[in-house]
Amino acid sequence: MNTMKEVSRHTLSVLVENAAGVLSQVSRLFSRKGYNIESLAVGTTDDPEVSRITIEVLADEGSTEQIMNQLRKLFPVYSVQELLPDRSIRRELVLYKVKAEEPDIRNEIIQIANIFRASIIDVSLKSLTLALIGDETKADAMQKLLESFGILELVRTGMVALERGAYTIGDETKEKTEFNLGKNVM
Amino acid sequence: MKMKCSQVLMECLLEQGVDTVFGYPGGTILNIYDEFELHGYKDKIRHILTAHEQGASHAADGYARSTGKVGVCFATSGPGATNLTTGIATAYYDSSPVVFITCNVSENLIGKDSFQEVDITGISMPITKWQCLVRDPDQLADVIREAFAIARSGRPGPVLIDIVKNVTAAEVDFEPLPLSEHASHGRLGAMLRRASHDLKTPEPDHDDIDKLLDMIEKAKKPLVLVGGGVIRSRGAVPEFRKFFERLNAPVTSTIMGGGACPGNHPLFTGMIGMHGSHASNLAATQCDLLIAIGCRFSDRVALSPKHFAEKAKIVHIDIDRAEIDKNVKTDHHIIGDARRVLELLNEKLPAHDYPEWKEWVFSHKELDLPSVPGKLSPHEVLETITRLTQGDAIIATDVGQHQMWAAQYYHFSRPGQLITSGGFGTMGFGLGAAMGAKVGNPDKVVVHCTGDGSFRMNCNEMATEEHYNIPVITVIFNNQTLGMVRQWQNLIYGKRFSQTDLDRGPDFVKLADAYGIEGTRVSTQPEFEAALARAIESGRPYLIECAIDKDAMVHPMVPGGAKTDDFLLD
Ligand SMILES: Cc1ncc(C[n+]2csc(CCOP(=O)(O)OP(=O)(O)O)c2C)c(N)n1
Ligand SMILES: [Mg+2]
Numbered sequence: 151m152n153t154m155k156e157v158s159r160h161t162l163s164v165l166v167e168n169a170a171g172v173l174s175q176v177s178r179l180f181s182r183k184g185y186n187i188e189s190l191a192v193g194t195t196d197d198p199e200v201s202r203i204t205i206e207v208l209a210d211e212g213s214t215e216q217i218m219n220q221l222r223k224l225f226p227v228y229s230v231q232e233l234l235p236d237r238s239i240r241r242e243l244v245l246y247k248v249k250a251e252e253p254d255i256r257n258e259i260i261q262i263a264n265i266f267r268a269s270i271i272d273v274s275l276k277s278l279t280l281a282l283i284g285d286e287t288k289a290d291a292m293q294k295l296l297e298s299f300g301i302l303e304l305v306r307t308g309m310v311a312l313e314r315g316a317y318t319i320g321d322e323t324k325e326k327t328e329f330n331l332g333k334n335v336m
Numbered sequence: 337m338k339m340k341c342s343q344v345l346m347e348c349l350l351e352q353g354v355d356t357v358f359g360y361p362g363g364t365i366l367n368i369y370d371e372f373e374l375h376g377y378k379d380k381i382r383h384i385l386t387a388h389e390q391g392a393s394h395a396a397d398g399y400a401r402s403t404g405k406v407g408v409c410f411a412t413s414g415p416g417a418t419n420l421t422t423g424i425a426t427a428y429y430d431s432s433p434v435v436f437i438t439c440n441v442s443e444n445l446i447g448k449d450s451f452q453e454v455d456i457t458g459i460s461m462p463i464t465k466w467q468c469l470v471r472d473p474d475q476l477a478d479v480i481r482e483a484f485a486i487a488r489s490g491r492p493g494p495v496l497i498d499i500v501k502n503v504t505a506a507e508v509d510f511e512p513l514p515l516s517e518h519a520s521h522g523r524l525g526a527m528l529r530r531a532s533h534d535l536k537t538p539e540p541d542h543d544d545i546d547k548l549l550d551m552i553e554k555a556k557k558p559l560v561l562v563g564g565g566v567i568r569s570r571g572a573v574p575e576f577r578k579f580f581e582r583l584n585a586p587v588t589s590t591i592m593g594g595g596a597c598p599g600n601h602p603l604f605t606g607m608i609g610m611h612g613s614h615a616s617n618l619a620a621t622q623c624d625l626l627i628a629i630g631c632r633f634s635d636r637v638a639l640s641p642k643h644f645a646e647k648a649k650i651v652h653i654d655i656d657r658a659e660i661d662k663n664v665k666t667d668h669h670i671i672g673d674a675r676r677v678l679e680l681l682n683e684k685l686p687a688h689d690y691p692e693w694k695e696w697v698f699s700h701k702e703l704d705l706p707s708v709p710g711k712l713s714p715h716e717v718l719e720t721i722t723r724l725t726q727g728d729a730i731i732a733t734d735v736g737q738h739q740m741w742a743a744q745y746y747h748f749s750r751p752g753q754l755i756t757s758g759g760f761g762t763m764g765f766g767l768g769a770a771m772g773a774k775v776g777n778p779d780k781v782v783v784h785c786t787g788d789g790s791f792r793m794n795c796n797e798m799a800t801e802e803h804y805n806i807p808v809i810t811v812i813f814n815n816q817t818l819g820m821v822r823q824w825q826n827l828i829y830g831k832r833f834s835q836t837d838l839d840r841g842p843d844f845v846k847l848a849d850a851y852g853i854e855g856t857r858v859s860t861q862p863e864f865e866a867a868l869a870r871a872i873e874s875g876r877p878y879l880i881e882c883a884i885d886k887d888a889m890v891h892p893m894v895p896g897g898a899k900t901d902d903f904l905l906d
Binding site for chain 2: 165167170175199200212215216219220222225226228
C-alpha cells in the first residue's frame with residue numbers, strides 16, 4: 151500500500167461511550183500498531199454519557215487513517231475526527247514545581263510566569279508551583295527557562311483540542327455514513 | 337414478569353429463536369444451567385455438551401456458518417472462558433456471528449484474583465466485535481438483545497457477554513420485546529442514537545455504483561474476485577451470479593468465497609492466492625479491472641500487496657469501510673451490503689463478453705493430477721466425495737494440505753457449504769465445526785476433511801458426536817506428517833523435516849472404536865469409495881482413515897510475498 155511514511159504529530163478527537171473498558175479498547179489500537187501515545191486526555195462532555203478522548207500520536211498519514219478506521223468500528227466509539235493544526239485550537243495545562251529558596255530567585259520566577267501568563271498556584275519557603283495553559287511550544291519554552299532554577303516536578307494534563315469555528319465533531323459527512331454501515335444494526 | 341436473571345437469559349435466547357446451545361458448565365454458570373432442568377428449558381433449547389470448550393466454540397461457529405443464524409456457546413469462568421479464545425478468534429477472523437456467554441465470579445470476588453476469575457472481556461477485546469461484562473441485573477435482557485443484534489448486523493462477528501454470578505441469581509422484572517425493537521432499546525439504542533441519525537443500513541452511494549459501471553465500460557480484461565462477504569450477505573449469491581454472468585468475465589474466489597460461484601461454472605477460474613490456480617493468479621496479474629467483492633486482500637491472496645493486480649484498476653466493494661485501502665491500495669470503492677450493491681449494479685449493467693480475454697485466461701490449465709494404481713491420491717478422495725454426495729455435502733475442514741485439497745477439488749455451489757478456518761487457520765477447528773453444521777443441517781451429508789495432525793488436536797469430540805448421534809463423516813488424510821509444514825520444508829528449508837514427522841499413534845480406527853464410532857482404513861480409491869458409501873448409508877458418525885503419500889504436495893504454490901505469477905510449484 152502506498153502510504154506516506156513521514157511521521158508527524160496527529161491530533162485525534164474521539165467521542166466515546168462513557169463506560170468502563172472503553173479507554174483501554176481505544177488505546178489498545180495504538181499499541182497494536184506500535185505507536186506510543188504522546189498525550190491523551192479524557193473527560194466527560196456536555197452529555198454525561200459521552201466522553202471525549204483527545205489523543206496525540208506520532209505516526210504517518212496512512213497509519214493514522216487506518217487507526218481512525220479501526221476506531222470507528224468499535225461500538226462504543228461515536229465519532230472520530232482528526233484535528234488539523236491550522237484548523238483547530240490545542241491547549242494543555244502544565245504544572246511546574248520550581249526550586250525557589252531565595253527571594254530574588256522567587257521574584258525572577260514570578261516575572262517569567264507573568265510574561266507567559268502562567269499563574270502561581272502554590273508557594274512554600276522552598277518552592278513555587280506555576281500553572282500554564284498553552285500548546286507544546288509555549289510549555290517547552292517555559293520549561294527551558296525554568297530548568298535553570300531547578301524543576302522539582304512537572305506534570306501535563308495532555309492536550310485537549312477543538313476545531314475552530316462553529317463546526318462540531320457531530321457534523322454529517324459521507325465518511326461517517328460509510329462507517330455506520332460497518333457496525334450498524336440492519 | 338418477575339424472574340431470576342438466569343431465566344431472563346433463557347427467555348432472551350427464545351426471543352432470538354435460539355434452539356441449540358453448545359457449551360460446558362462449571363461453578364459460576366450453574367444458575368444458568370439449572371434453568372434447563374428447573375424450568376424445563378431443555379425442552380425448548382437443545383444443549384449439546386461437548387468434550388472441551390474449544391469444541392463447543394467451533395461447533396457454535398460451524399452452526400452459524402452453515403445456517404446463517406447466530407450460534408450460541410456457553411462456558412464457565414476462568415479456564416472455561418479461556419478455552420473459548422481460539423474459537424472466538426477463529427469466528428472473528430472469518431466474520432462468523434456467534435454469541436459467547438460466560439459467567440464470572442460474583443461481584444464481591446471480582447478483582448481479587450478469586451478462584452477461576454479471569455478478565456475474559458479484556459482478553460477477548462481484540463477478537464470480538466463487542467464484549468460486555470454484566471454487573472447490573474436490570475441490564476441483562478438488553479445486553480443479550482444487543483449482543484445478537486451486533487453479532488448478526490453489518491459485518492457479522494462474535495460477541496462475548498460475561499455475566500457475574502450474583503447477577504444470574506438476582507430477580508428482575510422481565511418484559512418481552514419484539515425483535516424489531518431490540519436495536520433501538522437500552523444501551524445499544526442509546527449508543528447508536530449518539531453515533532448516527534439513522535439506524536437503518538445506509539444505501540450504497542449511487543454515484544459510486546455509476547462510477548463502477550463506467551469503469552466496466554472502459555475495461556477490456558475485467559476479473560471478478562469474490563470473498564466471504566458475499567457468502568455472509570443474505571441473498572447476495574443469486575445477485576452475484578446474475579452480475580458475473582451478465583458481465584461474462586472470469587471469476588476467481590478466495591477460500592472464504594467458496595460456493596459464491598459454482599465450482600464447475602464455465603466462468604470460474606478457481607481459487608486465487610498462495611494455492612490458487614494458474615488461471616486465477618495469472619488473470620490477476622494481467623487484468624485491467626479487478627472487481628473485488630467482500631474480500632480483504634489478505635496476505636494469502638495478495639501475496640505481495642504492491643504487485644497485486646498491478647496493471648488493473650482495483651475496485652473494492654465491502655460493507656466494512658475499515659477494509660478499504662488497508663492491505664491493497666484501491667482506485668475506487670463502494671461501501672454497502674454486497675446484496676444491495678449487486679442489485680443496484682444489475683439494474684444497469686448491460687450484457688458483456690470478452691472472448692479473447694477469457695480464452696487467454698482459460699488457456700492456463702492445471703497440471704494433470706496423477707492417479708497411481710494401488711494408491712490413493714488426495715484429488716481422488718475429493719472427487720469420490722463429490723460424486724457420492726452429488727456435490728451437495730457440507731465440507732468442514734481442518735487446516736493444512738487437506739484443507740487446500742478440499743477447497744480446490746470439491747465443487748461448492750452454495751453459501752455455507754465450505755466450512756473452513758480461512759483467516760485464523762485453526763487446526764482442530766474441523767470436527768467441532770462439522771458437528772455444528774450437522775446439527776444445523778440434519779438433512780445434509782456433512783464430511784469432515786482432516787489431517788492426522790489436526791484430528792489429533794480435538795478428536796475428543798468423537799465422544800460428543802457419538803453420544804448425540806451427530807453423523808459426521810470424518811475423512812482423515814493420513815500422510816503421517818504435518819504435511820503443509822513439510823511442504824514448506826521440502827521446498828524452502830532444504831528438506832530438513834524438523835519436528836513434522838507424525839510417525840506415531842494412535843491407531844485412529846481403534847481410537848474411533850473406543851469412542852463407539854465405526855472406522856475403516858483405506859489405501860485405494862475403490863476401498864475409499866466403498867467405505868464412504870457405507871458411511872453415508874450408516875446414518876451414524878463414521879471415520880475413514882486414508883493413507884496418503886507423505887510427500888504429496890498442494891499444487892500450485894506461490895510463496896508468500898511473491899508476485900502472483902511467481903509459481904514456486906506448478
Ligand atoms: C493450532 C495450530 N497450530 C499450528 C498450526 C500450523 N500448521 C499449519 S498447517 C499444519 C500441519 C497440519 O497437519 P495435518 O493436520 O496433518 O494436515 P496436512 O497438512 O498433513 O494435510 C500446521 C502445524 C496451525 N495452523 N494451527
Ligand atoms: Mg498430515
